[in-house]
Amino acid sequence: MSALTARGRIVVASVSAVVLAAVAVGYIRFAAGRGSADPTVPTSAHGEPLDLRPGPRLLTVTDRHLATVPADDPTGERTISDVECVRAYAAAGTGVCLRPESQWAYRLVVLDERLRETRSFAIPGLPNRARVSASGRMVGWTTFVGGDSYNSGGFSTRTGILDTRTGTLVSSLEEFAVTRDGRSFRSVDANFWGVTFTRDDNAFYATMSAGGRRYLIQGDFAARTARTLKENVECPSLSPDGTRIAYKSAVDGDPTKGWRLSVLDLATMATTPLAETNSVDDQAAWLDDSTVAYTLRQADGRPDVWSVPADGAGTPRLLVPEAESPATLVPAG
Known part of the structure; x- marks a missing residue:
C-alpha cells in the first residue's frame, strides 16, 4: 500500500462523537475476531x-498484541507476542499493557523486559493512553469512564500514575491540588489525561480540561500538586532532550473541528505546527529528538503508525502499517 493511498483512506477528525464511538467499538470487535495479524502484513508467528x-x-x-519491528525497517517482518493489549508503551525494559479481560473490563499490567507480569490491577473504563518514564520507573495511563471521544462535551476520564519502585499508586490525578495563574483552582468538571514524564521521575506533564477549556499542566508527583502552563495543549509527549512537547492542538480551539499535531518549545512557549495536516487524535511518541510517531485510522477503523519531522518541515511517512501505540525501544542518548 502506498503512503498516498493510505493517507487518502484516513478518517477525518470532524466525524461526530457517535460515529467515532461506532468505529472504535467496530474495530475492537474486528480485532477480537481475528486470530492473527492481516496476512498482507509481514509477520512472524505468535509466540x-x-x-x-x-x-x-x-x-x-498489532492486532491487539504486543509486536516489534526493526527500527531500520519498520515496514518489514514483525515479531508478534502472545501478550494481548489495547494500549501499550515501554521504556528501559519496563512495559505497560492495558489488557482486556472481557468485553468491557480491562486491567493494567506492568511487564518486565521478558514480558513477565510484575503487577496488575483492574482499571475502570475504556483504555485510551499509556506511558512509561524514560527510566522505566513511572507508569501512567488514561481511560474513558464516561463518553468515548475528546471532541464531545460529555466525556469523563480517569488518569493514574504508579511508581513501580515504591509501589505508590495514585489512581486519579483528581487527587492533586491544582493552581491556575498562581491561584488555587478546583472545578467539578475537571478531567485529566495524557501523562508524560520528565527524566527525574517526579515531574510530569498532562492535560486538564475544566469549564470548556483545556490546559497543559505540570505536575509534581511527590507533592501531589500541579499548575497550568498553557491553553489548548492536549496529550503532551516530552521530547527525549526534555526541551519540547509534541501535542495535539484543537483547530480554532474547538475539538469538534479536529486537532493539529504541533510541538511546543518549553523555553519560549512558541508553537510549531507539524507537516501532518490530517487530524491526529493520539498521544504522539518521540522516536528521537527530531521525529515523532503517531496513529491514524483508515476508513474501516484499521490503524497505521506514521512519523513526521518535529521541526514543521518535511512530509509525513507511513511507518508501520496496521499497527498502533508506537514506542521506540532505542535508548535515549
Whole structure:
C-alpha cells in the first residue's frame, strides 16, 4: 500500500462523537475476531520470543498484541507476542499493557523486559493512553469512564500514575491540588489525561480540561500538586532532550473541528505546527529528538503508525502499517 493511498483512506477528525464511538467499538470487535495479524502484513508467528530490552526496535500493538519491528525497517517482518493489549508503551525494559479481560473490563499490567507480569490491577473504563518514564520507573495511563471521544462535551476520564519502585499508586490525578495563574483552582468538571514524564521521575506533564477549556499542566508527583502552563495543549509527549512537547492542538480551539499535531518549545512557549495536516487524535511518541510517531485510522477503523519531522518541515511517512501505540525501544542518548 502506498503512503498516498493510505493517507487518502484516513478518517477525518470532524466525524461526530457517535460515529467515532461506532468505529472504535467496530474495530475492537474486528480485532477480537481475528486470530492473527492481516496476512498482507509481514509477520512472524505468535509466540516467537519478544522482549522489551533497549535496542534498535519499535514496539507497537498489532492486532491487539504486543509486536516489534526493526527500527531500520519498520515496514518489514514483525515479531508478534502472545501478550494481548489495547494500549501499550515501554521504556528501559519496563512495559505497560492495558489488557482486556472481557468485553468491557480491562486491567493494567506492568511487564518486565521478558514480558513477565510484575503487577496488575483492574482499571475502570475504556483504555485510551499509556506511558512509561524514560527510566522505566513511572507508569501512567488514561481511560474513558464516561463518553468515548475528546471532541464531545460529555466525556469523563480517569488518569493514574504508579511508581513501580515504591509501589505508590495514585489512581486519579483528581487527587492533586491544582493552581491556575498562581491561584488555587478546583472545578467539578475537571478531567485529566495524557501523562508524560520528565527524566527525574517526579515531574510530569498532562492535560486538564475544566469549564470548556483545556490546559497543559505540570505536575509534581511527590507533592501531589500541579499548575497550568498553557491553553489548548492536549496529550503532551516530552521530547527525549526534555526541551519540547509534541501535542495535539484543537483547530480554532474547538475539538469538534479536529486537532493539529504541533510541538511546543518549553523555553519560549512558541508553537510549531507539524507537516501532518490530517487530524491526529493520539498521544504522539518521540522516536528521537527530531521525529515523532503517531496513529491514524483508515476508513474501516484499521490503524497505521506514521512519523513526521518535529521541526514543521518535511512530509509525513507511513511507518508501520496496521499497527498502533508506537514506542521506540532505542535508548535515549
